[in-house]
Amino acid sequence: xxxxxxxxxxxxxxxxxxxxxxxxxxxxxxxxxxxxxxxxxxxxxxxxxxxxxxxxxxxxxxxxxxxxxxxxxxxxxxxxxxxxxxxxxxxxxxxxxxxxxxxxxxxxxxxxxxxxxxxxxxxxxxxxxxxxxxxxxxxxxxxxxxxxxxx
Numbered sequence: 229x230x231x232x233x234x235x236x237x238x239x240x241x242x243x244x245x246x247x248x249x250x251x252x253x254x255x256x257x258x259x260x261x262x263x264x265x266x267x268x269x270x271x272x273x274x275x276x277x278x279x280x281x282x283x284x285x286x287x288x289x290x291x292x293x294x295x296x297x298x299x300x301x302x303x304x305x306x307x308x309x310x311x312x313x314x315x316x317x318x319x320x321x322x323x324x325x326x327x328x329x330x331x332x333x334x335x336x337x338x339x340x341x342x343x344x345x346x347x348x349x350x351x352x353x354x355x356x357x358x359x360x361x362x363x364x365x366x367x368x369x370x371x372x373x374x375x376x377x378x379x
Contacts, residue, residue: 229268229291230315230374232258234331237313247325247366250374258315258374259303267292270316270326272362287326287363288356289314295350296339304351308334312355315366315374323371324363332357 236256241249252258269290276283291307293300311331316324326332332355339351 229261229263229317230258230371231261231307232256232313232315232374234311234313234327240325240328242364245364247364247370250325250366250370252374255377257377259306260375261291261293261303263292264294267294270314270318270324272324272326274362285359285362286356287332287359288354289316289326289332291351291353291355292348293351293353294348296341300351304337304339304353307353307355308337311357314355315371316363323366323368325366326363327355327357327359328363329359330357 232252233256236253237250238253239249239251240247271286271288273286274283275286293304311327311333313328313331314326316326318324335354335356337351337353341347341349
């Protein structure tokens with residue numbers, strides 16, 4: 229998964245529901261977030277309003293970070309203070325771009341050491357937001373460029 233501050237995305241090109249180009253602001257990049265398999269989740273729920281003839285997409289995702297190192301703490305603080313766009317690699321291999329227009333924001337996260345040896349020593353961070361449409365897919369070839377500082 230990659231998190232990018234919404235304000236650092238300059239332009240996104242979408243063709244038929246697929247992101248074919250993403251431009252990040254100069255000297256900015258996304259943050260790669262490694263999670264244990266089977267710990268994170270992403271929901272993208274279309275919600276209609278029959279009376280108004282409208283709909284929106286409620287997007288939510290949960291990050292699970294299994295450590296409390298200084299670098300992780302600093303990343304948590306950065307994520308908590310910003311509207312974020314997430315590049316999500318789903319179990320099927322599909323790659324989605326969540327929070328594209330309005331960004332996702334941290335809700336009530338949790339961090340701690342637990343009590344037993346097998347308890348999580350880390351963070352659980354739920355993010356949510358509302359978008360006009362469901363998340364578009366992303367071309368896999370775009371991923372590596374998002375992790376390099378833009379020039």
